[in-house]
Amino acid sequence: xxxxxxxxxxxxxxxxxxxxxxxxxxxxxxxxxxxxxxxxxxxxxxxxxxxxxxxxxxxxxxxxxxxxxxxxxxxxxxxxxxxxxxxxxxxxxxxxxxxxxxxxxxxxxxxxxxxxxxxxxxxxxxxxxxxxxxxxxxxxxxxxxxxxxxxxxxxxxxxxxxxxxxxxxxxxxxxxxxxxxxxxxxxxxxxxxxxxxxxxxxxxxxxxxxxxxxxxxxxxxxxxxxxxxxxxxxxxxxxxxxxxxxxxxxxxxxxxxxxxxxxxxxxxxxxxxxxxxxxxxxxxxxxxxxxxxxxxxxxxxxxxxxxxxxxxxxxxxxxxxxxxxxxxxxxxxxxxxxxxxxxxxxxxxxxxxxxxxxxxxxxxxxxxxxxxxxxxxxxxxxxxxxxxxxxxxxxxxxxxxxxxxxxxxxxxxxxxxxxxxxxxxxxxxxxxxxxxxxxxxxxxxxxxxxxxxxxxxxxxxxxxxxxxxxxxxxxxxxxxxxxxxxxxxxxxxxxxxxxxxxxxxxxxxx
Amino acid sequence: xxxxxxxxxxxxxxxxxxxxxxxxxxxxxxxxxxxxxxxxxxxxxxxxxxxxxxxxxxxxxxxxxxxxxxxxxxxxxxxxxxxxxxxxxxxxxxxxxxxxxxxxxxxxxxxxxxxxxxxxxxxxxxxxxxxxxxxxxxxxxxxxxxxxxxxxxxxxxxxxxxxxxxxxxxxxxxxxxxxxxxxxxxxxxxxxxxxxxxxxxxxxxxxxxxxxxxxxxxxxxxxxxxxxxxxxxxxxxxxxxxxxxxxxxxxxxxx
Numbered sequence: 173x174x175x176x177x178x179x180x181x182x183x184x185x186x187x188x189x190x191x192x193x194x195x196x197x198x199x200x201x202x203x204x205x206x207x208x209x210x211x212x213x214x215x216x217x218x219x220x221x222x223x224x225x226x227x228x229x230x231x232x233x234x235x236x237x238x239x240x241x242x243x244x245x246x247x248x249x250x251x252x253x254x255x256x257x258x259x260x261x262x263x264x265x266x267x268x269x270x271x272x273x274x275x276x277x278x279x280x281x282x283x284x285x286x287x288x289x290x291x292x293x294x295x296x297x298x299x300x301x302x303x304x305x306x307x308x309x310x311x312x313x314x315x316x317x318x319x320x321x322x323x324x325x326x327x328x329x330x331x332x333x334x335x336x337x338x339x340x341x342x343x344x345x346x347x348x349x350x351x352x353x354x355x356x357x358x359x360x361x362x363x364x365x366x367x368x369x370x371x372x373x374x375x376x377x378x379x380x381x382x383x384x385x386x387x388x389x390x391x392x393x394x395x396x397x398x399x400x401x402x403x404x405x406x407x408x409x410x411x412x413x414x415x416x417x418x419x420x421x422x423x424x425x426x427x428x429x430x431x432x433x434x435x436x437x438x439x440x441x442x443x444x445x446x447x448x449x450x451x452x453x454x455x456x457x458x459x460x461x462x463x464x465x466x467x468x469x470x471x472x473x474x475x476x477x478x479x480x481x482x483x484x485x486x487x488x489x490x491x492x493x494x495x496x497x498x499x500x501x502x503x504x505x506x507x508x509x510x511x512x513x514x515x516x517x518x519x520x521x522x523x524x525x526x527x528x529x530x531x532x533x534x535x536x537x538x539x540x541x542x543x544x545x546x547x548x549x550x551x552x553x554x555x556x557x558x559x560x561x562x563x564x565x566x567x568x569x570x571x572x573x574x575x576x577x578x579x580x581x582x583x584x585x586x587x588x589x590x591x592x593x594x595x596x597x598x599x600x601x602x603x604x605x606x607x608x609x610x611x612x613x614x615x616x617x618x619x620x621x622x623x624x625x626x627x628x629x630x631x632x633x634x635x636x637x638x639x640x641x642x643x644x645x646x647x648x649x650x651x652x653x654x655x656x657x658x659x660x661x662x663x664x665x666x667x668x669x670x671x672x673x674x675x676x677x678x679x680x681x682x
Numbered sequence: 683x684x685x686x687x688x689x690x691x692x693x694x695x696x697x698x699x700x701x702x703x704x705x706x707x708x709x710x711x712x713x714x715x716x717x718x719x720x721x722x723x724x725x726x727x728x729x730x731x732x733x734x735x736x737x738x739x740x741x742x743x744x745x746x747x748x749x750x751x752x753x754x755x756x757x758x759x760x761x762x763x764x765x766x767x768x769x770x771x772x773x774x775x776x777x778x779x780x781x782x783x784x785x786x787x788x789x790x791x792x793x794x795x796x797x798x799x800x801x802x803x804x805x806x807x808x809x810x811x812x813x814x815x816x817x818x819x820x821x822x823x824x825x826x827x828x829x830x831x832x833x834x835x836x837x838x839x840x841x842x843x844x845x846x847x848x849x850x851x852x853x854x855x856x857x858x859x860x861x862x863x864x865x866x867x868x869x870x871x872x873x874x875x876x877x878x879x880x881x882x883x884x885x886x887x888x889x890x891x892x893x894x895x896x897x898x899x900x901x902x903x904x905x906x907x908x909x910x911x912x913x914x915x916x917x918x919x920x921x922x923x924x925x926x927x928x929x930x931x932x933x934x935x936x937x
Contacts, residue, residue: 532811532842535760541806542792546799553760553790554778566778571760571790587780589737589744590773615735622870625880650881654870655736680774682741682884682905 173266173280174321175299177259179309180276181216181252185245187307194219201239204247205232215247249275260412266299271409277325279318279409286314292333300331315339318409319401323350339402344370351397357387361394372398418452419510420444427466427503431495434463434504438491441509442484455480455517461491463498464506471498478543478572479536480515486537490544539571556581560630562591562646562678586625586648588658588679595676598659606665608647614677619651627661642669648681656681717862717896719749719903719910725893726839727846729860733867734772734821734851742866742886742903743847744782747815749910750845759814760788762807766800767793768821769851782908788814797824801831808838808846816844821851829857836860855891863892869902 177183181204191198201221205212212232224239235242253274260270260278266289267282282295289295292314303310313324315334323343324332327350334342343350346369348361366372372380372394380395387393390400390407399405420441428434438461449455457480463471473494481487533541542551552568556578559565600609608624626647642663650656658679663669717723728746732739751757763776770793778786792807794800797820807816816839820827836859839846848860855863866889871882884905891898901912 532809532844533806535810535812538806538810538813539790542803545802546792546794550793550795550799551790552793554776554786556778562777562779568791575787581779585779588777589741589780590775591777591780592774593770617735623873623879623881625877648881650871652870654868654885654887655738656868656871656881656884657736679777679780680735680737681881682737682744682780 173282173296173299173312173314174273174318174325175263175278175280175303175310175312176322176325177256177276177278177303177308177310179216180256181247181249182218183308184248184252184255192307193309197243200243201226201241202243202245203232203235205244206247206249212244215249252276257412261414263299264412264414266295269411269413271411273322277322279321282314292335296331296333317401317403318407319352319397320403322352323401326350340369340373343401344368344373348372348394351394351401352391353394353397354391357392357394369398417510417512418445418448418454418456418514419508420448421506421508424505424507427505429500429503431498434495434498434500434507435488435492437507438495438509439484439488441507442487442491445487445509445511446482446484449482449511449514449517450519452514453516453518454511454514455482456487456511456513457515458511458513459487459491460510460512461494462508462510463500463504464508465500465504466502469501471504473498475544476513476548477536478539478570480517481536481540482517483537486540490540493544536572559633561633562587562630564633585628586681588648588656589682590680592678592680595660595678598675598677600675608649609675612659612675612677619655619657621649622652624649630660640669642667642673646678715895715897716899717890717893717901719912720752722752723750723862723895725750725845725861726843727836727848727860728862728864729848729850729855729858730864730866731850731853731855732865734769736868737773738866738868738886739849739851740773740776740817740819741884741905742864742888743817743849744785745884745886745903745905745910746864747817747845747847748782748785748908751814757814758788759812760790761785761814762790762792762803762810762816763819764792764794764800764803764807764816765819766797766821766824767795768797769819769849772821772851773819784908796826798826801826801835804835804846804848805838808835808844809842810844811842813844816846818846818848819851820848821853823850823853823856829859832858832860860892861894862890862896865889865891871904 185204186193186198189197198218199220201218201224203217203221203226204215206215210231214226214228214230214232214235216228217226221239221242226235226239226242232244256272256274256276256278260272263270263278263280267280267285270278270280273279286292286295289298296312296314299312300310303312311325311330313321313328313332313334315321315324316339320334320339320343323346324334327346348366348369349358350369377395384393384395390396396405400407422437422441424437428437445456457477459475461473465471473491475490475494539551548570551571553571554566555569555575557565557567558579596614599613601611602609608626609621611618611620624647627645629643629645631643632641644660644662646658646660648656648658657677658681659675659677661673661675663673665673730739730743732742776789776791778789781789792803794803800818800820804816804818807813835846835848855865866886869885869887871885874880874882886903887900888903889900890896904911
């Protein structure tokens with residue numbers, strides 16, 4: 173079954189305003205506009221505006237010229253899509269699964285479910301009645317394939333039901349737009365003089381296949397769409413699956429204003445949540461604590477964990493750091509704990525005593541505590557990256573992520589123990605511009621180079637950087653007091669990429 | 683360097699061992715009472731004072747940590763390296779390709795904004811049973827790192843048995859409860875055999891200036907084939923550290 177909400181954006185606006193169709197604010201010309209690069213453009217217009225000649229996709233300035241009294245409201249495509257998702261879940265009352273057909277349609281698989289409603293005609297009537305009761309202008313159709321149902325819902329008679337095998341003969345009168353094609357392809361077909369499905373079916377597969385051989389996407393290839401319409405090739409749809417989010421809440425008889433009481437409530441909630449998650453065999457990765465204040469304000473605190481957990485003590489401890497700046501105002505009357513992101517977590521043996529106090533915490537718990545206080549960016553682990561540039565040869569990844577597959581490191585490269593975040597320029601005294609300096613000055617101290625190894629030339633990564641980036645000649649040096657550094661000369665004298673080469677200190681060797 | 687040994691036999695008072703300290707495998711620990719590489723000290727909290735302009739402090743802390751772990755090379759637990767912002771700015775970030783081979787894939791790095799956060803991270807790390815050891819790096823003498831904080835760290839380390847190696851960059855050696863306190867600086871390295879002009883393996887001049895169970899002393903320590911060794915310049919054999927790979931390999935020259 174395909175459902176087409178022909179006027180979804182306007183219907184949503186009417187529902188939000190609470191005015192029935194054709195009355196109140198809807199009685200005067202009104203349009204929903206979307207901002208585009210060339211100015212506001214009409215996204216949808218109500219019947220009063222349509223009567224004055226306002227059309228969708230017209231520029232607002234042009235529409236104003238036709239209808240000066242046009243009132244405008246902003247369109248909300250994201251809200252429409254979210255509404256459509258909810259509608260798709262609701263539409264699963266007529267079939268086991270449903271799929272979105274953006275921007276304003278739904279597909280419901282009613283195979284084998286029609287007898288529950290007393291036949292397909294009754295099912296369709298039920299769908300139309302319920303959609304109308306929700307205040308939506310919708311057309312619905314039932315057909316053996318999703319493509320045929322879509323075509324009938326958009327271009328067929330209202331409430332069409334298609335049965336039987338010879339689909340093509342019954343659908344030949346529909347326009348080619350019923351094939352769910354892109355505008356560009358529709359324009360091409362119109363220029364070719366192909367207006368109806370019978371025209372397409374009449375010119376033979378080979379000719380169509382040759383003409384559209386470079387179009388891979390189904391929406392750009394009429395032959396694929398025709399086959400999908402007739403059920404010759406499968407058409408996978410992405411079903412919408414409702415995710416139930418575990419939520420526990422406590423309504424409080426007396427609004428609480430003090431932290432110890434809130435901690436008590438939080439502990440209760442965490443235990444409820446642990447019980448609920450345990451029943452589902454899951455652990456929470458993200459938790460949201462929402463506190464409704466008496467004055468209607470909602471305070472939300474979010475928490476993300478390194479590994480799935482449902483340990484109430486751990487959750488309470490992590491939240492305790494986040495609740496310090498909570499302003500209870502006149503009191504909190506409802507506290508709700510939800511887990512928007514959960515992961516499967518097998519049952520574990522309960523801790524028989526305070527094992528964490530005795531044997532220490534686990535790594536995941538330790539990282540959670542560090543992350544909550546210091547931020548996720550502060551706790552990282554180095555992971556190698558395929559690059560010759562020293563500062564690019566490692567990147568920082570979250571600590572519990574699995575390590576990517578690695579190639580063996582080069583054993584003959586001596587690398588420093590530590591790398592400065594930014595290489596620091598050093599002032600050098602050298603005998604020849606190409607050679608190694610004898611002395612350099614860094615952070616106010618003078619270092620005399622006693623021994624050195626190098627150069628190790630590292631060229632810039634030409635596939636990534638500009639052609640004017642200079643190469644680097646690295647030297648591993650030891651100064652007269654034994655301090656070992658990794659310094660480099662940036663560029664060569666006379667390489668045409670800037671003036672005299674500069675020297676930098678990048679690494680501190682062990 | 684044998685300044686202390688010259689006075690042997692050393693008269694050592696035998697104080698009762700503090701909690702968490704165990705006597706080493708050698709029963710004559712207190713008799714000799716002199717630290718040497720490879721000795722199981724049981725020390726859970728050590729401080730290394732080092733200048734900020736070189737990596738010797740962190741390197742010595744890593745070498746000592748590895749030495750304290752002993753021959754337990756199967757230990758694949760991660761370890762924590764906590765730096766505060768000043769330490770990060772002064773002495774740079776750990777660089778994975780330069781870390782010892784069996785430690786580099788297990789590093790978890792924490793960059794704390796303030797010394798308070800760094801102390802918090804150190805304590806949380808010490809409480810974690812899944813960490814092999816914890817290295818901290820704090821620059822200067824922040825107000826928050828007083829004797830109380832130091833004592834907290836000692837107690838946490840001894841309670842949970844995780845070793846803490848705290849590197850103090852450019853810091854005065856003020857009050858602290860560390861069981862062993864080192865002062866480290868870079869020392870000239872032995873020249874590699876095949877290229878005497880190149881810098882050699884890591885070498886540090888380390889001074890143990892305060893310890894509960896050991897006599898203070900001064901060593902020149904070096905990283906000899908992934909193990910800590912005290913270097914005696916008098917009997918300096920030619921160093922082929924750069925070429926010998928693994929215990930099975932033999933020096934070409936000696937063959």
